[in-house]
Amino acid sequence: MSDAALLWVAIVVLAIGAFALKLSGYVVPGWVLEKPRVRRAATLIPIGLLAALTAVQIFGDGKSLVIDPRAAGLAYAVIALILRAPFLVVVVGAAVVAAVVRQLVG
Amino acid sequence: MTPCLRRRRLVTDGTDDADPHSVAAERRAVRTRSFGIGIAVGSYGAGFGALAVANGLSMVQAVVMSLFVFTGASQFALIGVVGAGGAALSGTVAALALGVRNAFYGLRMAPTLNVRGLRRLAAAQITIDESTAVAISQPTPDLARQGFWSTGLTIFVCWNTATLIGALAADQISDPSVIGLDAAVGAAFLALLWPQLTTRTRQLVAGLSALLALALTPVLPPGLPVLLAAAVGITAAWPEPGGHHTEGTRDV
Numbered sequence: 001m002s003d004a005a006l007l008w009v010a011i012v013v014l015a016i017g018a019f020a021l022k023l024s025g026y027v028v029p030g031w032v033l034e035k036p037r038v039r040r041a042a043t044l045i046p047i048g049l050l051a052a053l054t055a056v057q058i059f060g061d062g063k064s065l066v067i068d069p070r071a072a073g074l075a076y077a078v079i080a081l082i083l084r085a086p087f088l089v090v091v092v093g094a095a096v097v098a099a100v101v102r103q104l105v106g
Numbered sequence: 107m108t109p110c111l112r113r114r115r116l117v118t119d120g121t122d123d124a125d126p127h128s129v130a131a132e133r134r135a136v137r138t139r140s141f142g143i144g145i146a147v148g149s150y151g152a153g154f155g156a157l158a159v160a161n162g163l164s165m166v167q168a169v170v171m172s173l174f175v176f177t178g179a180s181q182f183a184l185i186g187v188v189g190a191g192g193a194a195l196s197g198t199v200a201a202l203a204l205g206v207r208n209a210f211y212g213l214r215m216a217p218t219l220n221v222r223g224l225r226r227l228a229a230a231q232i233t234i235d236e237s238t239a240v241a242i243s244q245p246t247p248d249l250a251r252q253g254f255w256s257t258g259l260t261i262f263v264c265w266n267t268a269t270l271i272g273a274l275a276a277d278q279i280s281d282p283s284v285i286g287l288d289a290a291v292g293a294a295f296l297a298l299l300w301p302q303l304t305t306r307t308r309q310l311v312a313g314l315s316a317l318l319a320l321a322l323t324p325v326l327p328p329g330l331p332v333l334l335a336a337a338v339g340i341t342a343a344w345p346e347p348g349g350h351h352t353e354g355t356r357d358v
Contacts, residue, residue: 003194010194011167014184015174017198018205022177023230025212026221040343042214045336046238047308048315049207050299052335053179053235055316057292060323060331073289074296081300088142094293095286102286 069105073098136249140240140256147178147236147294148264154181155272161185165273172269176262177234180205183328203333210336211238218250232258239298307342314338 001009058074059065073094080090151172158168163185171181180201188197212233218241221229237258244250303309315335322331 007163007167007188007194010184010188010198011171011175013195014180014198014201015171017202018175018177018180018208019231021202021205022208022212022233023227025209025214025233026216026219026226026230028213028216037343037346038213041340042210043242044308044311044339044343045210046207046214046235046242046339047299047302048311048335048339049210049332050235050239050295050302051312051316052319052332054292054295054299055320056323056332057295058289059320060328062328063324063326065320065323069286070289070292073286074292077293077296081297086142087139087294087297088146090297091146091290091294095290097286098289099286 069098069101072101132249133252136240136244136252137256140253141260143236143240143294143298144257144260145264146290148261149268150178150291151265151268152272152275154178154185154265155269155274156276157182157272158185158269159273159276161188163188165270168273169266169270172266175201176231176265177205177208178265179235179332203330206333207235207336208233211235214238215241215254218247219254229254229258232262234258234261235295236261236298239302243298243301311339311342 054074058070059067061068076097077090077094080093085093154172155165155168158171158181159165163171171184175181175184183201183204184194184197188194212230215229215233215238219229232255237254240257241250241254244253299312303312315338318338319331319335322334326334
């Protein structure tokens with residue numbers, strides 16, 4: 001099979017699998033949801049994943065950890081969140097801070 | 107008409123706020139915030155479209171991925187592996203590993219949304235980080251539903267439009283980091299996480315998950331560290347409420 005065809009297979013398998021994963025959360029039997037342990041897990045796991053995504057998105061670079069202008073963007077975001085800034089002010093501001101710092105150091 | 111625009115009686119448990127004006131105002135506020143989040147997050151699809159083409163996908167493949175895969179981290183994982191010269195199907199495995207969290211989001215959203223048939227399929231497709239995060243940060247089920255649909259549908263439209271634009275403009279925006287978009291995504295995840303950090307249990311889970319993911323980043327393929335960070339949440343959720351667990355028992 002050619003590389004292009006393999007890429008299509010990979011995309012189709014991913015599309016089907018990703019949707020099946022999303023749907024599985026909706027079709028599990030109701031009694032599973034009633035378990036307190038599952039309820040707590042369903043609350044805490046997304047929190048952990050969002051935190052992990054934040055960390056890896058800011059400090060990860062492939063398989064290495066780096067401190068680069070993205071960290072300045074994150075620092076700004078933390079301050080903005082403490083000051084209860086609206087979401088867009090947090091996100092756009094973080095992009096602007098990172099871009100400016102990148103210009104200054106790069 | 108989209109489900110998010112359907113009028114529904116606000117059902118609360120005892121702490122009823124019957125003033126219809128303030129209910130409508132709250133719904134408007136949630137909708138406005140959802141649109142803002144959706145546009146901000148969706149616009150990053152331009153980065154995906156551009157990077158996908160830069161990493162060897164055709165424009166059609168980039169657009170198909172955004173329409174049918176529609177979960178950003180997984181999409182980036184696949185083009186990352188392909189771009190780094192990895193086998194396409196091993197990229198699929200990494201991407202699917204990253205998509206497992208959406209099953210947990212669906213588990214969390216199912217009782218609140220209570221959807222069947224085609225609407226359930228639609229809800230499943232837009233069950234992603236941001237739509238779930240907006241929903242679970244709302245004070246009532248009604249506002250949670252509003253936030254879920256508004257955020258998810260706005261992101262779906264913006265993400266796919268932006269993917270097309272980004273793929274078309276791949277030559278111009280080959281490096282989204284120049285305009286700070288890489289930092290914006292991290293800031294967006296943090297901003298979505300922030301309102302949920304209301305108990306010490308939650309703060310601990312967030313902190314330990316972030317540390318675990320960072321610690322595993324140098325030793326595991328991209329995607330797996332984030333997935334394995336779920337172990338922290340599972341561990342924290344495991345113990346049944348006991349006498350000395352005064353916090354995080356009834357509402358973690």
